[in-house]
Amino acid sequence: MSKKILSQFNIVSQCRKYGLSLWQCPQFLFLLMGLIIIVSSILSYMIGSRYIDDPGTVALVVIIITAVLFTIASIITRSFENLAELSRMKSEFINVVSHQIRSPLTNLKWALDFLTSNDWKKTPEKEEEYRSVLYENINRMSELVDDLLVVSRLEQGTVPLRKKEVSLEKMVEGLLSEFKSFAAACNLKIEFSHQAGLPLVFVDPSQMKIVFENLIDNAIRYTKGGGKIRLHLEKKDKNIYFEIKDSGVGIPKEDQKYIFQKFFRSENMMREQTKGSGLGLFITKAIVEEMGGKIGFISEEGKGTTFFFNLPIK
């Protein structure tokens, strides 16, 4: 903790983190403003004590001037800081994305090398195998691009939602049949229960699908060595409540506060699965909130995770 505070004062290293020169660096500017404030308050004291007789008034004037300057300085540097942080996150974003794109690209490149080269003999069956590698990786890239577009849409808020009356239980049932073979391959059982006669919900179906897909996909992916995943839908007051419970690896306590952050991937998730963009839960949360809902989770490392959300019916 004390180390953390000390590092806050190490201005040069802070500025390097943002990749800015000293004169553009918020921390340095703040320090500079502080010095100016001290100098100007001393000056105003000196000038004030010459022209104003009552020392109480002088003190008050000095305090007011100092306070105004200080407030302005902190507002300016704070906004600077936000901008610098934003630009740092953007470059980190590019780093992560370029690595995520490179992996399927390499797969494509090498598989094509193998298919087209005359140096290595191959049977028709082998060629077929390699063609399926090509398709798989093209799909992987399209999925990543889709995710990125959703993120950009969510951040800019430019594309309006296309809301319709939707039956969530039908949507979940449809998606579960798509996930059937993936779950079976992972030796997982999926159970889905819901209240009878649930009302239709007014949401954007394409966005809602992304939410369910991400949650189901995560539950399957992070449950190792077989187990059970339970999904449940019910009406609670004016909301629809959904939960998905897995018996998977769980999220460590120290990682829980970051779990919805863009590009955050828990270390114990990385241990199981290095693929994944780190965008899924960020997107999921943003969409649920966009529809006026609230998402949360409870998780225990080694025991499993339950994600749940409330969505207003109208």
Place this chain on the structure above:
Amino acid sequence: MKPRFRLAQMLVLNRLVRARFAKIMEKILFIEDEPALQKTLGDVLNKEGYKVVSALDGELGLRMAKTEKPDLILLDLILPKITGFDLLKKFKADPETKKIPVVVLTNLGQMADIEKVLKLGPAAYLIKNNYNLAEVVGKIKKTLKER
């Protein structure tokens, strides 16, 4: 009597050839969690006359480096269970595996990552996406020759 003798002779000969062949065939341990790459590079190295053993995560890779006694290790950096950075450190610290040349094969191209790895003394650092298959195979051959 005669044909039987011939058969026995052939068996002996066969065994001799195999033993000789096994001696020549160099073994490569390929630690990589991307199945598509395991397949492509694995197939090609097989066709080039190497024996390839593959590990899909870091833990398995560490174990196999000791049990399989490979002539060369191909190492990815982002791996489940134990990362490639830690594996390389462990390989170089262990007298059993210290002398095995390690070719790092990754898509991490950041200077900081490259510097961190080069300090640990790999035989080569290749950014996957910048090389085609033939070039990677060429690098592996060269590293094995210089061993």
